[in-house]
Amino acid sequence: QVQLQESGPGLVKPSETLSLTCTVSGDSISNSYWSWIRQPPGKGLEWIGYMYYSGTSNYNPSLRSRVTISLDTSKNQFSLKLSSVTAADTAVYYCARVTAAIDYWGQGTLVTVSS
Amino acid sequence: QSVLTQPPSVSGAPGQRVTFSCTGSSSNIGAGYDVHWYQQLPGTAPKLLIYGNSNRPSGVPDRFSGSKSGTSASLAITGLQAEDEADYYCQSYDSSLSGWVFGGGTKLTVL
Numbered sequence: 001q002v003q004l005q006e007s008g009p010g011l012v013k014p015s016e017t018l019s020l021t022c023t024v025s026g027d028s029i030s031n032s033y034w035s036w037i038r039q040p041p042g043k044g045l046e047w048i049g050y051m052y053y054s055g056t057s058n059y060n061p062s063l064r065s066r067v068t069i070s071l072d073t074s075k076n077q078f079s080l081k082l083s084s085v086t087a088a089d090t091a092v093y094y095c096a097r098v099t100a101a102i103d104y105w106g107q108g109t110l111v112t113v114s115s
Numbered sequence: 116q117s118v119l120t121q122p123p124s125v126s127g128a129p130g131q132r133v134t135f136s137c138t139g140s141s142s143n144i145g146a147g148y149d150v151h152w153y154q155q156l157p158g159t160a161p162k163l164l165i166y167g168n169s170n171r172p173s174g175v176p177d178r179f180s181g182s183k184s185g186t187s188a189s190l191a192i193t194g195l196q197a198e199d200e201a202d203y204y205c206q207s208y209d210s211s212l213s214g215w216v217f218g219g220g221t222k223l224t225v226l
Contacts, residue, residue, distance in 0.1 A: 044117065044217060044218070044220045045204055045206075046217065047214060047215040047216070047217060059214070060214055060215075061213065061214060094161070100170075101163055101167070102151070102153070102163060103166070105160040105162070108160050
């Protein structure tokens, strides 16, 4: 049973960097692509980016200049960094596994950007 | 404005059949990229419902089915149940954006 769990601060100040970690159990992060998706309150899903353990990555063009996704194979974790955040980045952030599609999702973590 | 267009809402009575549309363009669905569908129950994370246009993951009832034609895709639910009340999202790849795109989502109300 694959499980993903997001962790990180629930409150980030404007202009600072949002940092989240996803801990994976039941699968090795060397086996699949891993992704971050977010959902602003009351709105739809927005793809942030994905990465493969080989280093192959792809990011949403609208966020590319501010986003970094990295993998830590020793801890079986992957992380998200989003810089220069504003209130528009307030959302529930989901980490997920990608095979043929996004087949496993974390429960999500709400990150609020506010001073 | 989402690259993939979904109607905001759909409704149906228990036992009925409902369909959800997902309209794209020549740079995504029309280019042959697969469409996937997700169900998001209130307050929960999305769940994969259909992958590769018409394939059901293990555990998804055969009441759910997907299809694709031209620049559009559809999700159908037969034998509608109260527990199906949720938001449904389509997702594909867009070559113009060089990335994944989601539809805006459709809220299903079971009357």
